[in-house]
Amino acid sequence: MKDCFICEENIIHEDNIELIRNKMIDENEIIKLSNVFKALGDPTRIKILYALSLKELCVCDIANLIRMSQSAVSHQLRILxxxxxxxxxxxxxxxxxxxxxxxxxxxxxxxIEHIKHD
Known part of the structure; x- marks a missing residue:
């Protein structure tokens, strides 16, 4: 059975490749963006960011809100x-x-909009 998610013919569209290659972000920017998405991949940091999207908070308030020690929250905040x-x-x-x-x-x-979208 053929997989419908791959090309059945190996045709390279050079014009598309060249267009994108000329607009590709540089390796340093790729690494920085990857690190941002890694940071967003942590549930604790998501909780912190969500809380901060609603209101400026002190470390004590964040720690109390997400039920973690101030030291642990401080570590997460340092990463962010x-x-x-x-x-x-x-x-x-x-x-x-x-x-x-x-x-x-x-x-x-x-x-948030993306995950709520059907």
Whole structure:
């Protein structure tokens, strides 16, 4: 039985390949994007990002909300911060986190819309 998901003839469409090859993002950008998607692949980080998509929160609040230690939350936030998905600000001895910019909000909301779409 033939698999209907592969080509039955091996024909290379050089014009398509050349068009895409000329527009392909560079390897460094591919790695950065891959790392962002890896970070988004963790349920704990998804919970944190979702909470931060609704409101700026301090580390204590995030830890309480997702029922994890502040140390564990801080570790996750460090990963998200290094990928520029979240930012922080200090107010005295309290550290508040929020999503880094509108791109992160859009990326996150698009993901939610995608999984809810039939």
């Amino acid at each position: 911060r290094n990928l520029r998905l979240v930012k922080y600000r200090k107010e005295g001895k309290i550290v508040f986190y929020s999503l880094n910019d509108q791109h992160v909000v859009t990326l996150f909301n698009q993901g």
